[in-house]
Amino acid sequence: MKILVTGGSGQLGREISKQMSSEHQLIIPTLEQLDIVNYTQVKAIFEQVKPAAVIHCAAYTNVDGAEGDHDGAFKVNVVGTQNLAAHCLQHYARMVYVSTDYVFDGQSSKDYREYDQTNPLNVYGKTKLLGEKMVQQLLGRHYIIRTAWLYGDGHNFVKTMLRLASERERLQVVNDQVGSPTFTQDLTTVIQNLIITDSYGTYHASCKGNCTWYDFAVKIFELTRKNIQVEPVSTDLFPRPAKRPSRSVLENYMLHMTIGDPMRQWEEALQDHLKQLGQ
Template identity: 40%
Template sequence: MRKIWICGAKGQIGQAINEIIDKLEFKVLDTDIDDLDITDTDEVLRFGEMNRPDIIINCAGLTNIEECENDISKAYKVNALGARNLSIIARKLEAKLVHISTDDVFDGKSDQPYNEFDETRPQTAYGKSKLAGEQYVKEFTYKHFIIRSTWVYGLGNNFINDLLEKVNKGETLAIASDQFGSPTSAKELARFILHLIDTNEYGTYHATNKGVCSRYEFAHEILKLTGKEAQMKAVPTHLSDFSKVRPAYCVLDNFIMSMTPVYTFPSWKESLKEYFKERGLYNEK
C-alpha cells in the first residue's frame, strides 16, 4: 500500500483529495498547521523519515492575498521555504512531489490565456512567494508535478461561500465585471492529482475547468444554481466587495494537458452544478 502525505489537509484541495481517495489503495498521512510546521526544516525531515511517504502533496500555503501583502516575510516563509523543505525530503526519499501553485505567478495584464511556457511576472507578494516555491521545487526535486490553478472552490473559504453569506444577510452585492478566470472545482483538481501521480509525466501543469467568465458572471451562475435572489451590480474591481488585489485576467491555458492527454477537465458550469448538488444547495427550477 502506497503512502500519501497531504500537507495542508484541512484546505480545500486537501479535503477534496481525502473525500475521493481510495483508502484501500493508499495510506493517507494528513497534516495541517496544527500538526506540523512546514517552515521548520528539521520537523519536516523528521516526519518524512519516520513515515517515508511515496508521494507528498503540498496543499499548504498562505493564500490570503491581503495577509501576504501585510506580512511579506511570512508569505515567503510559508509559500517558498515550506515548499523547499518538502522538496528536500521528497528528494531524500525519492518520493513524488505534487506542489499546488497559482495563476498569480503571472501579471494578469494579458488578454490571452497564459500557458505553461509564458513568462511569469507576479505583481503581488502572494504571487512572488508562490513562484519562489515553484523554483525551489524545480531546484531540489526531479519527480515533481507543479499544478497551477485559479478561482478554486471547495470546502473552506472561497468566493462562493463569501458571496452566499452576503446573500443570506440580504446585502446588495458589488461584483467585479473586469476580472476574468475559470472557476475550478477542488474536487476536479483532486481527481486530476490522483490520476497524475500514477504517471511519470513530470513538470508544470495548468489545470482549470474549461471555459472563461467574469467574476460577475460567476456570481450570477451561483445565484441561478442555488435559486437565491439578491441585488447585484457589476462594478470595476476597485469598487467590488471581493478580490480587490486579484489580477484582472486569471485565465490559464491547459496547454500541456492538451498535448499530453493525461486528463480532460469538464466545463466550469458542469462542475459548479455538481458541487451544489453534493452540498445540497442546488435548486432546480
Template identity: 40%
Template sequence: MRLLVTGSRGQLGRALERAAPSLGHDFAGYDLPELDITDAAAVHAVVRGAKPDAVINCAAFTAVDAAETEAERALAVNGTAVAGLAAAADAVGALLVQISTDYVFDGTSRRPYREDDPVNPQSVYGKTKFAGERAAAAARRHLVARTAWLFGEGANFVAAIRRQIEAGASTLRVVGDQRGCPTYAEDLAGALLRLLELGAEGTVHAVNAGEASWFEFAGEIVRRVGADVTVIPIATAEAARPAPRPARAILDTGRLQALLGGGLRPWQEALGEYLRLGA
C-alpha cells in the same frame, strides 16, 4: 501509492483525502498544528518516517490581501518551506507536488497562459508562490500544478456569496473586470491523482474548462441557488483591495488535456455539483 499531504485540512487537502482511497492510494494528512511546514526538521522527520511515494504540498498562506502586510510569513510558508519539502522528498526518493497559482502571471496576455510563458507576479502572494515553484523545481522529481479560483469544502468565494444570500442580501456588488478559471477542488484532486499515476512531472495548468469574471461567477451562483438577488458589476478600483490581482489570468490546459486524454469539465457543471452537495 503512499501519499503524504501537507495542508490537509484546506480545500484541496480535504478533496484529496476523499479521492485517494477510492483510487487505491494511502493518504497521510498533516496540517497545523501538528506539522508546520516552515519547521524543516519536523518536515524531514515526518517524511522520513512515512516514506511516501509523493509529497503533495497543499499548505499555503492563501490570504492574498493579508500577504501584502505579512510578506515575511507569506514567503516563509509559500517559498522557503518548499525548499525543506523538496529536500525531504529527495531524501526518500519521493515526487514533490507543489500547488501554485494563476497569480504568478500579470494578467495582461491576450491569450491563455501556457506553462512556459514568462511569469510576472504583481502581488506579494503571487511572488511568494513563484518562489515556491522555484524551490519545488530543485527537487529531483517534482510536479508544479498551477490552479485558480478554487471552491471546495472550506472558505471560498462561492461560500461567501451563499452566506450573503442567506443573510438576506438583495444586491451584491462584485468585481467585473477580473477574469479567471473557477475550479472545483474535487476535480483538481482527481486530476492530480491521475497525473501522479501517469508519472507526470514538470509544470502543468489544472483548472476546470471555461472562464468567468467574479461578477459572472456570482451571477451563476445566484442563478443556481434560485435567489432573488441582483448582482451588480463593479471595477477593481472600486473594490479597493490591498493586493493587485491579474485582470485576465486564463490558464491554457493543453498539456493537462494531452496527459489525461481530456480536460476537466466546465466550471458551471462542477459548481452545480458543489451546490447540490451543500458544501
C-alpha cells in the same frame, strides 16, 4: 502508494482525503504535527512516514495579508516548500506542488500556457513562483500544478455569495477580473491521474471556460434560484492591498498534450457542487 499530504484541513486537502484515501495510504498531519517551516519537524516526519509521494497543499493564501507580511508568506510558500522538496529528494519521493494563476500579470489577451512568461503582481504570487523554482531546482520528480479561483469544502467565493444572499437583496460584485472557477473535485482528479505517472513537469489545471466574479455570482444565484440583484462594478470600487491580475485564464495545454484533460466546464462543475451542498 503512501502519500504525505500537507494542508489537509484546507478545501483541497479535504477533497484529496475524500477522493484518494480508498486507493492510497494518505498520511495527513495536523499543523501541530507538521510545521513545514520547521526543518527538524519535516526531517522527522519523512523518517517516520517514508512517503513515496508528497502532495503539498499547505500555503500562505491570504493574498491581501501577504502584502503586509512578506516574511510570513515567504517562510511558508518558499522555505516550507524548499524543506519538503529537499526531503523528497533525499527519500526519492515524488512531489505535487499546488500553485496559482497569480504567477501571471493578467496582461495577455490569450489564455496562459505553462511556458508563458510569469510576472506576478503581488507578494502571494511572487512567493508561490519562488516556491515553484525551489521545486524545479531541487527535484526532478515533480508536478507543479497551477490552478485558479478554487472552491470546495471550505471558505470560498461560492459560500460567501450564498451567505450574503441570505442577508441582502442587492450585491455589488467586480466585473473586470477574469478567471476560471475551479472545483476541488476536478482538481483532485487531475492530481490523482498525474501522481501515478512519470509525466513530471508544470501543468495548468482549471475548469474550462472563463468568467468575471460578477458572472460567477450571477450563475450561482441562477442555479440556486435566488432572486438577488447583482450590480457589476469596477475593482477600483473595492480597494485592496494586493493588486490582482485582470485576466488570469489558464489553458490546460500540458494536460491535453500528455495524460488528457478531465476538467469540466466551470458551469457544470459549479452545478454539481451546488447540488452536493443541497442548493
